[in-house]
Amino acid sequence: xxxxxxxxxxxxxxxxxxxxxxAAPGRIFSTLAMAWFRQEPGKEREFVAAITSNGAxxxxxxxxxxxxxxxxxxxxxxYLQMNxxxxxxxxxxxxxxxxxxxxxxxxxxxxWYENWGQGTQVAVSS
Numbered sequence: 001x002x003x004x005x006x007x008x009x010x011x012x013x014x015x016x017x018x019x020x021x022x023a024a025p026g027r028i029f030s031t032l033a034m035a036w037f038r039q040e041p042g043k044e045r046e047f048v049a050a051i052t053s054n055g056a057x058x059x060x061x062x063x064x065x066x067x068x069x070x071x072x073x074x075x076x077x078x079y080l081q082m083n084x085x086x087x088x089x090x091x092x093x094x095x096x097x098x099x100x101x102x103x104x105x106x107x108x109x110x111x112w113y114e115n116w117g118q119g120t121q122v123a124v125s126s
């Protein structure tokens with residue numbers, strides 16, 4: 001079990017920026033595939049972005065060009081930089097992780113991930 005500690009949510013105006021952080025204390029961080037999902041009330045959790053253990057990334061179409069996922073293995077932390085935020089980005093954002101024996105694995109499905117953060121609220125006002 002990997003503990004994931006999220007931070008960085010908040011309230012911003014349309015066009016603003018936020019950076020989410022997901023810390024995973026421990027020596028295995030470099031072997032983790034990391035991802036961000038988001039969920040609105042009454043809706044299913046949806047994929048936002050993922051980064052493999054070797055640094056390859058993938059995004060949902062609606063955030064491409066605005067969001068950037070990254071990782072700092074020395075700090076055991078993954079980040080989601082969100083720029084040009086829109087009201088439709090409003091949701092609770094969750095960090096997810098799974099230990100991967102292969103460096104290029106990730107998934108857009110929540111069920112693939114074994115560990116989850118507590119969630120952080122992102123609200124974008126119009």
